[in-house]
Amino acid sequence: xxxxxxxxxxxxxxxxxxxxxxxxxxxxxxxxxxxxxxxxxxxxxxxxxxxxxxxxxxxxxxxxxxxxxxxxxxxxxxxxxxxxxxxxxxxxxxxxxxxxxxxxxxxxxxxxxxxxxxxxxxxxxxxxxxxxxxxxxxxxxxxxxxxxxxxxxxxxxxxxxxxxxxxxxxxxxxxxxxxxxxxxxxxxxxxxxxxx
Amino acid sequence: xxxxxxxxxxxxxxxxxxxxxxxxxxxxxxxxxxxxxxxxxxxxxxxxxxxxxxxxxxxxxxxxxxxxxxxxxxxxxxxxxxxxxxxxxxxxxxxxxxxxxxxxxxxxxxxxxxxxxxxxxxxxxxxxxxxxxxxxxxxxxxxxxxxxxxxxxxxxxxxxxxxxxxxxxxxxxxxxxxxxxxxxxxxxxxxxxxxxxxxxxxx
Numbered sequence: 001x002x003x004x005x006x007x008x009x010x011x012x013x014x015x016x017x018x019x020x021x022x023x024x025x026x027x028x029x030x031x032x033x034x035x036x037x038x039x040x041x042x043x044x045x046x047x048x049x050x051x052x053x054x055x056x057x058x059x060x061x062x063x064x065x066x067x068x069x070x071x072x073x074x075x076x077x078x079x080x081x082x083x084x085x086x087x088x089x090x091x092x093x094x095x096x097x098x099x100x101x102x103x104x105x106x107x108x109x110x111x112x113x114x115x116x117x118x119x120x121x122x123x124x125x126x127x128x129x130x131x132x133x134x135x136x137x138x139x140x141x142x143x144x145x146x147x148x149x150x151x152x153x154x155x156x157x158x159x160x161x162x163x164x165x166x167x168x169x170x171x172x173x174x175x176x177x178x179x180x181x182x183x184x185x186x187x188x189x190x191x192x193x194x195x196x
Numbered sequence: 197x198x199x200x201x202x203x204x205x206x207x208x209x210x211x212x213x214x215x216x217x218x219x220x221x222x223x224x225x226x227x228x229x230x231x232x233x234x235x236x237x238x239x240x241x242x243x244x245x246x247x248x249x250x251x252x253x254x255x256x257x258x259x260x261x262x263x264x265x266x267x268x269x270x271x272x273x274x275x276x277x278x279x280x281x282x283x284x285x286x287x288x289x290x291x292x293x294x295x296x297x298x299x300x301x302x303x304x305x306x307x308x309x310x311x312x313x314x315x316x317x318x319x320x321x322x323x324x325x326x327x328x329x330x331x332x333x334x335x336x337x338x339x340x341x342x343x344x345x346x347x348x349x350x351x352x353x354x355x356x357x358x359x360x361x362x363x364x365x366x367x368x369x370x371x372x373x374x375x376x377x378x379x380x381x382x383x384x385x386x387x388x389x390x391x392x393x394x395x396x397x398x399x
Contacts, residue, residue: 063202088232
Protein backbone atom coordinates (compact mmCIF):
# COMPACT_ATOMS: atom_id res chain seq x y z
CA UNK A 1 0.00 0.00 0.00
CA UNK A 2 1.51 3.34 -0.92
CA UNK A 3 1.58 6.13 1.62
CA UNK A 4 -1.07 8.24 -0.10
CA UNK A 5 -3.64 5.45 0.11
CA UNK A 6 -2.51 4.82 3.64
CA UNK A 7 -3.22 8.46 4.47
CA UNK A 8 -6.43 9.02 2.53
CA UNK A 9 -8.22 5.84 3.57
CA UNK A 10 -9.28 7.57 6.80
CA UNK A 11 -11.54 10.04 5.02
CA UNK A 12 -14.03 7.85 3.17
CA UNK A 13 -12.96 4.25 2.71
CA UNK A 14 -12.11 3.53 6.34
CA UNK A 15 -13.55 6.60 8.01
CA UNK A 16 -13.61 5.72 11.72
CA UNK A 17 -17.00 7.31 12.31
CA UNK A 18 -18.96 6.67 9.12
CA UNK A 19 -17.58 3.29 8.12
CA UNK A 20 -15.88 1.61 11.06
CA UNK A 21 -18.41 3.10 13.53
CA UNK A 22 -15.73 3.46 16.20
CA UNK A 23 -15.57 6.09 18.90
CA UNK A 24 -19.30 6.76 18.95
CA UNK A 25 -19.31 8.19 22.47
CA UNK A 26 -17.23 11.32 21.77
CA UNK A 27 -18.76 11.53 18.30
CA UNK A 28 -22.31 11.84 19.57
CA UNK A 29 -21.35 13.73 22.71
CA UNK A 30 -19.25 16.65 21.53
CA UNK A 31 -20.64 17.45 18.10
CA UNK A 32 -23.23 20.00 19.20
CA UNK A 33 -21.13 22.60 17.39
CA UNK A 34 -18.51 22.55 14.64
CA UNK A 35 -15.83 24.12 16.85
CA UNK A 36 -16.26 21.43 19.50
CA UNK A 37 -16.01 18.77 16.82
CA UNK A 38 -12.83 20.31 15.46
CA UNK A 39 -11.23 20.59 18.90
CA UNK A 40 -12.06 17.01 19.79
CA UNK A 41 -10.93 15.77 16.36
CA UNK A 42 -7.57 17.51 16.52
CA UNK A 43 -6.93 16.41 20.11
CA UNK A 44 -7.65 12.82 19.09
CA UNK A 45 -5.47 13.19 15.98
CA UNK A 46 -2.53 14.31 18.11
CA UNK A 47 -2.97 11.37 20.48
CA UNK A 48 -3.36 8.96 17.55
CA UNK A 49 -0.22 10.10 15.74
CA UNK A 50 1.90 10.15 18.90
CA UNK A 51 0.67 6.81 20.22
CA UNK A 52 1.07 5.18 16.79
CA UNK A 53 4.65 6.44 16.56
CA UNK A 54 5.56 5.24 20.04
CA UNK A 55 3.77 1.90 19.67
CA UNK A 56 5.53 1.17 16.38
CA UNK A 57 8.87 2.09 18.00
CA UNK A 58 8.44 -0.21 20.98
CA UNK A 59 6.49 -3.00 19.27
CA UNK A 60 9.43 -5.41 19.45
CA UNK A 61 10.39 -4.64 23.02
CA UNK A 62 6.93 -5.32 24.42
CA UNK A 63 6.04 -8.98 24.99
CA UNK A 64 2.77 -10.04 23.38
CA UNK A 65 0.95 -10.89 26.57
CA UNK A 66 1.30 -7.40 28.07
CA UNK A 67 0.94 -5.38 24.89
CA UNK A 68 -2.61 -4.12 25.57
CA UNK A 69 -1.86 -2.72 29.05
CA UNK A 70 1.32 -1.16 27.71
CA UNK A 71 -0.54 0.48 24.81
CA UNK A 72 -3.19 1.81 27.18
CA UNK A 73 -0.55 3.38 29.42
CA UNK A 74 1.12 4.99 26.41
CA UNK A 75 -2.20 6.34 25.12
CA UNK A 76 -3.33 7.54 28.55
CA UNK A 77 -0.07 9.44 28.99
CA UNK A 78 -0.53 11.35 25.76
CA UNK A 79 -4.17 12.09 26.60
CA UNK A 80 -3.17 13.52 29.96
CA UNK A 81 -0.53 15.65 28.26
CA UNK A 82 -3.18 16.99 25.88
CA UNK A 83 -5.53 17.63 28.78
CA UNK A 84 -2.98 19.56 30.81
CA UNK A 85 -1.81 21.60 27.83
CA UNK A 86 -5.38 22.48 26.82
CA UNK A 87 -6.30 23.42 30.36
CA UNK A 88 -3.28 25.70 30.54
CA UNK A 89 -3.34 27.40 27.14
CA UNK A 90 -6.88 27.12 25.67
CA UNK A 91 -9.14 27.18 28.76
CA UNK A 92 -12.25 28.08 26.76
CA UNK A 93 -12.02 25.03 24.54
CA UNK A 94 -11.16 22.94 27.56
CA UNK A 95 -14.33 24.17 29.24
CA UNK A 96 -16.55 22.83 26.50
CA UNK A 97 -14.60 19.61 25.83
CA UNK A 98 -13.35 19.00 29.36
CA UNK A 99 -15.42 15.94 30.09
CA UNK A 100 -14.58 14.22 26.81
CA UNK A 101 -10.81 14.60 26.77
CA UNK A 102 -10.14 11.80 29.29
CA UNK A 103 -12.49 9.65 27.20
CA UNK A 104 -9.96 9.67 24.35
CA UNK A 105 -8.12 7.05 26.42
CA UNK A 106 -10.91 4.56 25.95
CA UNK A 107 -11.73 5.72 22.44
CA UNK A 108 -11.44 2.45 20.56
CA UNK A 109 -10.07 4.23 17.47
CA UNK A 110 -6.79 4.96 19.23
CA UNK A 111 -6.30 1.50 20.72
CA UNK A 112 -7.65 -0.03 17.52
CA UNK A 113 -5.01 1.66 15.36
CA UNK A 114 -2.26 0.84 17.85
CA UNK A 115 -3.25 -2.82 17.85
CA UNK A 116 -4.24 -3.29 14.21
CA UNK A 117 -1.73 -1.08 12.48
CA UNK A 118 1.10 0.42 14.51
CA UNK A 119 2.10 -2.84 16.18
CA UNK A 120 2.65 -4.42 12.75
CA UNK A 121 4.07 -1.59 10.65
CA UNK A 122 7.08 0.68 10.64
CA UNK A 123 7.29 4.10 12.19
CA UNK A 124 6.60 6.17 9.08
CA UNK A 125 3.55 4.21 7.92
CA UNK A 126 2.19 4.23 11.45
CA UNK A 127 2.51 8.00 11.77
CA UNK A 128 0.80 8.49 8.39
CA UNK A 129 -1.92 6.03 9.38
CA UNK A 130 -2.52 7.91 12.63
CA UNK A 131 -2.64 11.24 10.82
CA UNK A 132 -5.05 9.96 8.16
CA UNK A 133 -7.42 8.26 10.56
CA UNK A 134 -7.23 11.21 12.96
CA UNK A 135 -8.02 13.76 10.26
CA UNK A 136 -10.78 11.50 8.96
CA UNK A 137 -12.21 11.46 12.46
CA UNK A 138 -11.90 15.27 12.69
CA UNK A 139 -13.55 15.63 9.28
CA UNK A 140 -16.49 13.48 10.41
CA UNK A 141 -16.86 15.38 13.69
CA UNK A 142 -16.72 18.79 12.01
CA UNK A 143 -19.26 17.74 9.39
CA UNK A 144 -21.59 16.33 12.03
CA UNK A 145 -21.06 19.34 14.31
CA UNK A 146 -21.62 21.85 11.50
CA UNK A 147 -24.88 20.25 10.40
CA UNK A 148 -26.19 20.00 13.95
CA UNK A 149 -25.11 23.54 14.81
CA UNK A 150 -26.67 24.90 11.62
CA UNK A 151 -30.01 23.15 12.07
CA UNK A 152 -30.13 23.38 15.85
CA UNK A 153 -28.92 26.87 16.68
CA UNK A 154 -28.82 28.68 13.33
CA UNK A 155 -25.08 29.20 13.51
CA UNK A 156 -21.96 27.94 11.78
CA UNK A 157 -18.65 28.13 13.64
CA UNK A 158 -20.41 30.47 16.10
CA UNK A 159 -21.50 32.89 13.35
CA UNK A 160 -25.23 33.42 13.20
CA UNK A 161 -26.64 32.38 9.81
CA UNK A 162 -30.35 32.73 10.50
CA UNK A 163 -32.42 33.89 13.49
CA UNK A 164 -32.86 31.58 16.44
CA UNK A 165 -36.66 31.64 16.16
CA UNK A 166 -36.53 29.22 13.22
CA UNK A 167 -34.16 26.60 14.62
CA UNK A 168 -35.01 22.98 15.35
CA UNK A 169 -33.63 22.57 18.83
CA UNK A 170 -33.78 18.77 18.54
CA UNK A 171 -30.60 18.77 16.48
CA UNK A 172 -28.29 20.07 19.21
CA UNK A 173 -29.73 17.53 21.63
CA UNK A 174 -28.81 13.84 21.75
CA UNK A 175 -31.51 12.52 19.37
CA UNK A 176 -30.37 14.98 16.69
CA UNK A 177 -26.89 13.46 16.85
CA UNK A 178 -28.25 10.01 16.01
CA UNK A 179 -30.49 11.31 13.23
CA UNK A 180 -27.74 13.32 11.52
CA UNK A 181 -25.22 10.49 11.94
CA UNK A 182 -27.67 8.04 10.36
CA UNK A 183 -28.18 10.22 7.29
CA UNK A 184 -24.45 10.86 6.94
CA UNK A 185 -23.67 7.13 7.08
CA UNK A 186 -26.30 6.51 4.40
CA UNK A 187 -24.71 9.23 2.27
CA UNK A 188 -21.19 7.82 2.69
CA UNK A 189 -22.43 4.34 1.81
CA UNK A 190 -23.95 5.75 -1.37
CA UNK A 191 -20.70 7.51 -2.26
CA UNK A 192 -18.74 4.29 -1.71
CA UNK A 193 -21.18 2.37 -3.90
CA UNK A 194 -20.84 4.84 -6.78
CA UNK A 195 -17.05 4.80 -6.56
CA UNK A 196 -16.90 1.02 -6.71
CA UNK B 197 15.40 -6.89 16.51
CA UNK B 198 13.68 -10.07 17.55
CA UNK B 199 10.39 -9.86 19.34
CA UNK B 200 10.87 -10.31 23.08
CA UNK B 201 9.38 -13.43 24.63
CA UNK B 202 6.43 -13.32 27.00
CA UNK B 203 8.43 -14.56 29.96
CA UNK B 204 7.51 -13.43 33.44
CA UNK B 205 10.65 -11.37 33.84
CA UNK B 206 10.20 -9.70 30.46
CA UNK B 207 6.60 -8.79 31.18
CA UNK B 208 7.35 -7.34 34.60
CA UNK B 209 10.31 -5.35 33.31
CA UNK B 210 8.35 -4.04 30.31
CA UNK B 211 5.39 -2.87 32.34
CA UNK B 212 7.69 -1.35 34.92
CA UNK B 213 9.62 0.49 32.20
CA UNK B 214 6.52 1.71 30.38
CA UNK B 215 4.83 3.02 33.51
CA UNK B 216 8.05 4.57 34.78
CA UNK B 217 8.62 6.53 31.58
CA UNK B 218 4.94 7.54 31.43
CA UNK B 219 5.04 8.80 35.01
CA UNK B 220 8.20 10.77 34.33
CA UNK B 221 6.69 12.45 31.25
CA UNK B 222 3.47 13.30 33.08
CA UNK B 223 5.32 14.73 36.03
CA UNK B 224 7.35 16.90 33.71
CA UNK B 225 4.31 18.19 31.78
CA UNK B 226 2.39 18.78 34.99
CA UNK B 227 5.29 20.84 36.26
CA UNK B 228 5.47 23.12 33.23
CA UNK B 229 1.70 23.60 32.88
CA UNK B 230 0.88 23.97 36.59
CA UNK B 231 1.41 27.72 36.77
CA UNK B 232 -0.39 28.41 33.50
CA UNK B 233 -3.44 26.41 34.61
CA UNK B 234 -3.53 28.22 37.93
CA UNK B 235 -3.14 31.57 36.20
CA UNK B 236 -5.91 30.91 33.68
CA UNK B 237 -8.27 29.85 36.47
CA UNK B 238 -7.49 32.98 38.47
CA UNK B 239 -7.83 35.13 35.37
CA UNK B 240 -11.27 33.69 34.61
CA UNK B 241 -12.29 34.35 38.19
CA UNK B 242 -11.06 37.94 38.34
CA UNK B 243 -12.61 38.70 34.94
CA UNK B 244 -15.94 37.40 36.24
CA UNK B 245 -15.63 39.56 39.36
CA UNK B 246 -14.99 42.63 37.23
CA UNK B 247 -18.02 41.95 35.06
CA UNK B 248 -20.52 41.35 37.86
CA UNK B 249 -19.69 44.32 40.08
CA UNK B 250 -20.30 48.04 39.71
CA UNK B 251 -17.21 50.10 39.08
CA UNK B 252 -14.52 49.63 41.72
CA UNK B 253 -10.86 50.40 42.06
CA UNK B 254 -9.72 47.95 44.68
CA UNK B 255 -10.53 44.39 45.52
CA UNK B 256 -10.31 43.46 49.19
CA UNK B 257 -9.12 40.17 50.56
CA UNK B 258 -11.57 37.35 50.00
CA UNK B 259 -13.12 35.47 52.89
CA UNK B 260 -15.40 32.48 53.43
CA UNK B 261 -18.97 32.74 54.66
CA UNK B 262 -20.84 29.69 55.91
CA UNK B 263 -24.47 29.20 54.89
CA UNK B 264 -27.10 27.16 56.67
CA UNK B 265 -28.44 25.52 53.50
CA UNK B 266 -25.28 23.59 52.75
CA UNK B 267 -22.03 22.37 54.22
CA UNK B 268 -19.78 24.33 51.93
CA UNK B 269 -19.16 27.98 52.53
CA UNK B 270 -19.25 30.70 49.89
CA UNK B 271 -16.32 32.87 48.95
CA UNK B 272 -16.80 36.64 49.24
CA UNK B 273 -14.72 39.18 47.27
CA UNK B 274 -15.45 42.66 48.65
CA UNK B 275 -14.81 45.61 46.31
CA UNK B 276 -13.99 49.18 47.24
CA UNK B 277 -13.97 52.52 45.49
CA UNK B 278 -12.10 55.42 47.04
CA UNK B 279 -11.89 53.45 50.27
CA UNK B 280 -15.66 52.98 50.41
CA UNK B 281 -17.30 49.60 50.14
CA UNK B 282 -19.34 49.43 46.90
CA UNK B 283 -20.27 45.78 46.52
CA UNK B 284 -19.26 42.21 46.87
CA UNK B 285 -18.81 39.38 44.42
CA UNK B 286 -20.06 36.09 45.81
CA UNK B 287 -18.91 32.82 44.34
CA UNK B 288 -22.00 30.73 44.83
CA UNK B 289 -23.17 27.35 43.61
CA UNK B 290 -25.97 24.83 43.50
CA UNK B 291 -26.09 21.07 43.11
CA UNK B 292 -29.63 21.08 41.78
CA UNK B 293 -28.83 21.68 38.12
CA UNK B 294 -30.00 19.32 35.41
CA UNK B 295 -26.35 18.35 35.00
CA UNK B 296 -25.59 18.65 38.71
CA UNK B 297 -23.16 21.28 39.89
CA UNK B 298 -23.44 24.89 38.72
CA UNK B 299 -21.05 27.58 39.89
CA UNK B 300 -22.08 31.24 39.57
CA UNK B 301 -20.28 34.48 40.39
CA UNK B 302 -22.96 36.86 41.68
CA UNK B 303 -22.34 40.56 42.20
CA UNK B 304 -24.30 42.30 44.96
CA UNK B 305 -24.11 46.07 45.30
CA UNK B 306 -24.40 48.27 48.36
CA UNK B 307 -28.20 48.37 48.32
CA UNK B 308 -28.38 44.60 48.31
CA UNK B 309 -29.46 44.32 44.68
CA UNK B 310 -27.93 41.98 42.16
CA UNK B 311 -25.50 43.98 40.05
CA UNK B 312 -24.58 41.16 37.72
CA UNK B 313 -23.85 37.48 37.40
CA UNK B 314 -21.54 35.21 35.48
CA UNK B 315 -21.89 31.45 35.12
CA UNK B 316 -18.46 29.97 35.86
CA UNK B 317 -19.07 26.28 35.54
CA UNK B 318 -22.01 24.14 34.49
CA UNK B 319 -22.97 20.92 32.74
CA UNK B 320 -26.45 21.89 31.52
CA UNK B 321 -27.92 20.78 28.21
CA UNK B 322 -26.54 22.83 25.30
CA UNK B 323 -29.27 24.85 23.62
CA UNK B 324 -31.60 24.58 26.63
CA UNK B 325 -30.21 25.03 30.13
CA UNK B 326 -26.97 26.54 28.87
CA UNK B 327 -28.97 29.61 27.83
CA UNK B 328 -28.96 30.77 31.45
CA UNK B 329 -25.85 32.78 30.68
CA UNK B 330 -27.93 35.22 28.61
CA UNK B 331 -31.54 34.53 29.61
CA UNK B 332 -31.55 36.11 33.07
CA UNK B 333 -29.94 39.37 31.90
CA UNK B 334 -32.16 40.13 28.94
CA UNK B 335 -32.97 43.81 29.53
CA UNK B 336 -35.90 43.71 27.09
CA UNK B 337 -37.77 41.06 29.06
CA UNK B 338 -38.30 42.41 32.60
CA UNK B 339 -39.94 39.16 33.73
CA UNK B 340 -36.80 37.15 33.18
CA UNK B 341 -34.17 39.77 33.95
CA UNK B 342 -32.66 39.46 37.41
CA UNK B 343 -30.07 42.25 37.12
CA UNK B 344 -30.80 45.13 39.53
CA UNK B 345 -33.41 43.14 41.41
CA UNK B 346 -33.42 43.05 45.20
CA UNK B 347 -34.63 39.98 47.12
CA UNK B 348 -36.38 42.30 49.62
CA UNK B 349 -38.93 43.31 47.00
CA UNK B 350 -38.56 40.56 44.46
CA UNK B 351 -39.03 36.85 44.82
CA UNK B 352 -36.10 34.89 43.35
CA UNK B 353 -38.10 31.88 42.28
CA UNK B 354 -39.55 30.79 38.95
CA UNK B 355 -43.12 31.92 38.28
CA UNK B 356 -44.29 28.31 38.33
CA UNK B 357 -43.29 28.11 42.00
CA UNK B 358 -44.90 31.43 42.83
CA UNK B 359 -41.83 33.57 42.22
CA UNK B 360 -41.34 36.61 40.01
CA UNK B 361 -39.04 35.24 37.34
CA UNK B 362 -39.92 33.47 34.11
CA UNK B 363 -38.01 30.22 33.75
CA UNK B 364 -36.03 29.41 30.61
CA UNK B 365 -38.37 27.78 28.12
CA UNK B 366 -38.17 23.98 28.53
CA UNK B 367 -35.49 24.32 31.26
CA UNK B 368 -37.35 24.82 34.50
CA UNK B 369 -34.93 22.63 36.43
CA UNK B 370 -31.93 24.68 35.33
CA UNK B 371 -33.79 27.90 36.11
CA UNK B 372 -34.69 26.69 39.57
CA UNK B 373 -31.11 25.64 40.20
CA UNK B 374 -29.75 28.97 38.97
CA UNK B 375 -32.09 30.90 41.25
CA UNK B 376 -31.20 28.55 44.09
CA UNK B 377 -27.56 29.54 43.65
CA UNK B 378 -28.49 33.25 43.69
CA UNK B 379 -30.68 32.83 46.77
CA UNK B 380 -27.78 31.14 48.53
CA UNK B 381 -25.60 34.13 47.72
CA UNK B 382 -28.22 36.52 49.11
CA UNK B 383 -28.67 34.43 52.24
CA UNK B 384 -24.96 34.62 52.96
CA UNK B 385 -24.89 38.28 52.03
CA UNK B 386 -27.63 39.21 54.48
CA UNK B 387 -25.70 37.53 57.26
CA UNK B 388 -22.58 39.47 56.36
CA UNK B 389 -24.08 42.84 55.51
CA UNK B 390 -23.25 44.43 58.86
CA UNK B 391 -19.62 43.36 58.77
CA UNK B 392 -19.25 44.46 55.18
CA UNK B 393 -20.46 47.98 55.95
CA UNK B 394 -17.82 48.27 58.64
CA UNK B 395 -15.10 46.92 56.41
CA UNK B 396 -12.89 49.64 55.08
CA UNK B 397 -10.36 49.48 52.37
CA UNK B 398 -7.00 48.36 53.59
CA UNK B 399 -5.38 51.35 51.90
